[in-house]
Amino acid sequence: MKSGFPERAHVALRDMQLRRNLALATTTIRGKRAAVTGERGDWEELRVAGAAIKRRVLRHLEDYLLQFESSVQRAGGSVHWARDAQEANEIVVQLVRRTGASEVVKVKSLTTDEIGLNDALTAAGIRPIETDLAELICQLADERPSHILVPAIHKNRVEIRDLFRREFGLPDLTEEPTELAGAARAYLREKFLSTAVAVSGANFAVAESGSICVVESEGNGRFCTTLPETLITIVGIEKLVPTLNDLEVFLQLLPRSSTGERMNPYTSLWTGVAPGDGPQEFHVVLLDNGRTNVLADEVGRQTLACIRCSACLNVCPVYERTGGHAYGSVYPGPIGAILTPQLVGTAEAGSLPFASSLCGACAEVCPVKIDIPQVLVHLRGRAIRERTAAGAGERMMMSAAGWALAGERRFRWARRVGRLVQRPFVRENKIERLPGGLSGWTMTRDLPAMPRRSFREWWNGR
Amino acid sequence: MRVALFITCMNDTLFPETGIATVQVLERLGHDVVFPKAQTCCGQLHLNTGYHDSAADLARRFVRVFVEEEIVVAPSASCVATIREFYPYLAEQLDDGALAEEVEALTPRVMELTEFLVRRLGVTDVGSRFSERVTYHPTCHSLRGLQLGDVPLSLLRAVDGLEFVELPGATECCGFGGTFAIKNAETSSAILESKLENVVATGAAVLTAVDRSCLTQIGGGLSRMGSQVRTLHIAEILAAAP
Amino acid sequence: MTARDVILARVAEGLRDVPTGELADDIDVPRDYFRTVEGDAVERFIERISAYKTTVKRVAPADLAQRSAEQLRSRGLGRIAIPPDLPDEWLPSGVKLLSSALDVQALDAVDGALTGCALAIAETGTIVLDGGARQGRRALSLVPDYHLCIVDEQQIVGTVPEAIDLIAASVRRMLRPVTFISGPSATSDIELARVEGVHGPRTLDVLVVSPA
Ligand code: SF4
Numbered sequence: 001m002k003s004g005f006p007e008r009a010h011v012a013l014r015d016m017q018l019r020r021n022l023a024l025a026t027t028t029i030r031g032k033r034a035a036v037t038g039e040r041g042d043w044e045e046l047r048v049a050g051a052a053i054k055r056r057v058l059r060h061l062e063d064y065l066l067q068f069e070s071s072v073q074r075a076g077g078s079v080h081w082a083r084d085a086q087e088a089n090e091i092v093v094q095l096v097r098r099t100g101a102s103e104v105v106k107v108k109s110l111t112t113d114e115i116g117l118n119d120a121l122t123a124a125g126i127r128p129i130e131t132d133l134a135e136l137i138c139q140l141a142d143e144r145p146s147h148i149l150v151p152a153i154h155k156n157r158v159e160i161r162d163l164f165r166r167e168f169g170l171p172d173l174t175e176e177p178t179e180l181a182g183a184a185r186a187y188l189r190e191k192f193l194s195t196a197v198a199v200s201g202a203n204f205a206v207a208e209s210g211s212i213c214v215v216e217s218e219g220n221g222r223f224c225t226t227l228p229e230t231l232i233t234i235v236g237i238e239k240l241v242p243t244l245n246d247l248e249v250f251l252q253l254l255p256r257s258s259t260g261e262r263m264n265p266y267t268s269l270w271t272g273v274a275p276g277d278g279p280q281e282f283h284v285v286l287l288d289n290g291r292t293n294v295l296a297d298e299v300g301r302q303t304l305a306c307i308r309c310s311a312c313l314n315v316c317p318v319y320e321r322t323g324g325h326a327y328g329s330v331y332p333g334p335i336g337a338i339l340t341p342q343l344v345g346t347a348e349a350g351s352l353p354f355a356s357s358l359c360g361a362c363a364e365v366c367p368v369k370i371d372i373p374q375v376l377v378h379l380r381g382r383a384i385r386e387r388t389a390a391g392a393g394e395r396m397m398m399s400a401a402g403w404a405l406a407g408e409r410r411f412r413w414a415r416r417v418g419r420l421v422q423r424p425f426v427r428e429n430k431i432e433r434l435p436g437g438l439s440g441w442t443m444t445r446d447l448p449a450m451p452r453r454s455f456r457e458w459w460n461g462r
Numbered sequence: 463m464r465v466a467l468f469i470t471c472m473n474d475t476l477f478p479e480t481g482i483a484t485v486q487v488l489e490r491l492g493h494d495v496v497f498p499k500a501q502t503c504c505g506q507l508h509l510n511t512g513y514h515d516s517a518a519d520l521a522r523r524f525v526r527v528f529v530e531e532e533i534v535v536a537p538s539a540s541c542v543a544t545i546r547e548f549y550p551y552l553a554e555q556l557d558d559g560a561l562a563e564e565v566e567a568l569t570p571r572v573m574e575l576t577e578f579l580v581r582r583l584g585v586t587d588v589g590s591r592f593s594e595r596v597t598y599h600p601t602c603h604s605l606r607g608l609q610l611g612d613v614p615l616s617l618l619r620a621v622d623g624l625e626f627v628e629l630p631g632a633t634e635c636c637g638f639g640g641t642f643a644i645k646n647a648e649t650s651s652a653i654l655e656s657k658l659e660n661v662v663a664t665g666a667a668v669l670t671a672v673d674r675s676c677l678t679q680i681g682g683g684l685s686r687m688g689s690q691v692r693t694l695h696i697a698e699i700l701a702a703a704p
Numbered sequence: 705m706t707a708r709d710v711i712l713a714r715v716a717e718g719l720r721d722v723p724t725g726e727l728a729d730d731i732d733v734p735r736d737y738f739r740t741v742e743g744d745a746v747e748r749f750i751e752r753i754s755a756y757k758t759t760v761k762r763v764a765p766a767d768l769a770q771r772s773a774e775q776l777r778s779r780g781l782g783r784i785a786i787p788p789d790l791p792d793e794w795l796p797s798g799v800k801l802l803s804s805a806l807d808v809q810a811l812d813a814v815d816g817a818l819t820g821c822a823l824a825i826a827e828t829g830t831i832v833l834d835g836g837a838r839q840g841r842r843a844l845s846l847v848p849d850y851h852l853c854i855v856d857e858q859q860i861v862g863t864v865p866e867a868i869d870l871i872a873a874s875v876r877r878m879l880r881p882v883t884f885i886s887g888p889s890a891t892s893d894i895e896l897a898r899v900e901g902v903h904g905p906r907t908l909d910v911l912v913v914s915p916a
Pocket of ligand 1: 370
């Protein structure tokens with residue numbers, strides 16, 4: 001079988017530096033989020049509104065897509081449609097080629113990671129330059145981001161210093177974060193001032209006006225969407241919101257859930273082309289790439305409401321231990337565990353819905369009230385039905401259990417068998433080692449032996 | 463009041479003392495406890511592991527067994543949460559309108575033990591005495607599923623002689639998650655580690671909770687590390703008579 | 705079939721469960737969150753934007769030119785880019801003011817920028833620019849390493865919904881680009897240590913103009 005979450009987690013769990021970085025990062029952001037959501041007396045009302053707006057968009061997506069398209073065109077932009085990653089990449093490559101540019105600056109965008117845009121650009125002889133500090137770190141290190149919000153969470157300052165010393169030719173650089181950020185600033189500023197094409201994603205796309213909204217901290221987003229002559233924005237079709245006024249909900253939900261700030265340093269909202277200010281050529285690529293599959297599943301559909309705040313990652317006990325790479329997907333954590341299998345199918349990502357203890361912490365913080373545990377359970381059902389998860393051993397055990405639980409007499413009989421079977425493993429009323437598929441339990445935990453008398457037998461004997 | 467006991471397959475098989483204690487508490491309060499013998503399992507194991515056909519069969523069975531009962535009480539938050547949150551889902555997936563109706567009628571009458579005592583009966587003092595240092599782990603399904611909040615604590619606080627100590631990081635998951643503990647054994651164990659540290663740090667003699675499943679995980683870890691901390695279902699503390 | 709047709713068809717197919725007669729507006733969006741806040745919006749704005757490591761001072765209208773000159777001097781800044789339409793009474797003395805449309809290379813070479821704003825939000829400590837009067841184009845408040853923003857007390861609204869109401873009007877009417885600024889540029893990408901100023905201005909100062 002292909003390597004799945006357990007195998008990748010096996011590697012990640014042994015990386016003690018990573019475990020410490022993750023524990024620190026997730027606890028810190030968790031605390032900040034709790035403070036700034038707690039100070040709002042209307043937090044629940046904001047969540048309810050956010051969920052409802054997304055529900056409205058998703059149930060009437062066709063109308064909103066068409067409205068968005070004509071709004072962008074009216075404002076002087078062009079709209080392109082991409083069925084899948086390959087088509088989206090081809091469109092972007094074409095558009096960049098037309099400008100004659102050999103480099104593009106990029107704003108951090110999970111969507112472009114999802115479609116593998118950087119590889120496609122590189123293959124076409126165009127150099128993509130990531131401009132978000134953490135994305136730049138990952139790009140220079142040739143590693144995959146591991147957190148939605150702090151993609152280089154898995155790297156510590158010394159590792160980053162060594163990377164920058166090597167890549168920027170700065171042998172005397174220290175590991176002070178201010179200095180490291182300064183080195184990146186100097187390197188990227190020159191790129192911002194000289195690069196003619198930028199590629200961005202979008203946090204929100206407004207159907208009513210054709211506006212795009214990008215939410216960020218560093219200012220690289222502002223640079224990319226302001227200085228270049230040509231701007232290409234890739235928008236997943238689920239990113240639409242109906243009206244400008246709807247932004248009032250999301251601009252409150254997102255920063256507080258995400259970085260735990262009342263407001264992020266910079267939010268850019270632009271509408272087509274503004275004469276004399278910013279890019280004079282503007283393209284939107286509307287991307288499907290599996291999203292319509294998600295839409296078609298009535299239970300899974302709510303996944304498309306996600307605003308990528310990463311609150312669910314930060315509260316997840318699994319993510320906190322394993323980090324993002326264990327998910328083997330662009331989207332890590334609880335959202336990755338439900339989104340990825342729906343985008344790419346369970347054959348590719350069938351182990352992800354099982355990578356959760358179903359503790360529900362994610363749903364409790366999700367600003368758009370996605371019932372993540374429900375979708376996880378739903379996708380587990382799909383993976384089992386499609387035979388893309390679980391080996392023959394598990395299937396046999398589960399059907400045996402199903403058989404035994406289907407009737408009271410069978411249940412009693414099975415228990416008698418159980419008491420016999422457990423015998424060789426029991427010592428002093430407990431089991432310290434189990435064979436085969438069950439050995440995972442006894443790796444770190446004892447199991448009480450089945451007692452001689454069940455509750456039912458006690459009841460009958462009263 | 464006639465109370466139908468749903469004991470859960472796990473308690474029935476592995477932890478009869480939890481079931482016995484539940485009966486004792488309810489009878490001490492003057493209730494008429496009945497045990498419908500056809501009951502087996504709510505289907506949680508199959509549901510959460512993805513075997514939804516079997517889960518649906520078990521859900522149908524549960525509904526059939528208990529549909530006539532006025533009130534059904536179970537000493538397990540995760541089973542009650544399964545019934546409340548996922549039976550409607552299963553009925554919907556099966557496109558079974560009749561089942562959906564029965565589920566809608568039945569689920570408000572299925573209650574977790576402490577929920578029944580405090581929220582339905584308005585009782586916090588069940589007349590028990592237990593003179594030990596106790597800490598409490600609010601299980602995920604009781605906390606975030608059934609939203610029990612302080613309900614179990616209010617019962618513990620009324621126990622004569624009980625010395626309560628707060629569990630640090632109480633609301634964090636113990637890492638059990640049913641078959642997750644086996645399929646993702648290493649991750650589950652890494653989550654458990656933090657819980658064990660916190661339990662031991664309290665200096666309590668007893669760890670209690672409203673779910674035997676989570677206690678099996680934490681208790682199994684405590685036993686493996688040779689800790690003297692015992693795990694008891696809350697019913698067993700509430701049943702302890704002076 | 706074009707990609708557009710295919711995607712739209714897939715969307716329609718995926719939404720077959722939505723009753724044909726259902727309109728988007730049939731889906732209720734309860735908006736029970738706060739639209740206004742109680743208390744003094746100006747005080748709150750000052751408190752909230754200060755939390756982002758921004759220096760905020762209240763000044764009387766008559767002192768504005770002098771106080772902004774002081775602020776720039778205290779930062780040791782001598783060459784300041786300004787939008788072409790700053791009123792005379794705003795202009796600080798003793799610094800070199802560059803008001804013609806500078807290209808980005810020139811903007812990169814100045815010490816800082818001085819602008820007004822469209823409005824400000826108390827609840828979140830946010831300045832909103834929409835390219836309107838006294839603001840110039842976006843590059844002006846972005847490329848220089850320092851930004852001094854002048855906010856008239858009258859421009860401060862309480863909440864994000866109040867701000868969006870006003871901004872939505874200017875976007876609808878004039879398709880203006882809008883920027884929300886809440887403190888200086890920042891990153892926490894390296895071990896979550898907060899560093900001010902990665903790409904945008906590393907320092908943001910604000911003068912709130914209040915009638916004496
Ligand atoms: S699923 Fe919810 S909590 Fe997780 S990233 Fe998306 S919006 Fe945020």
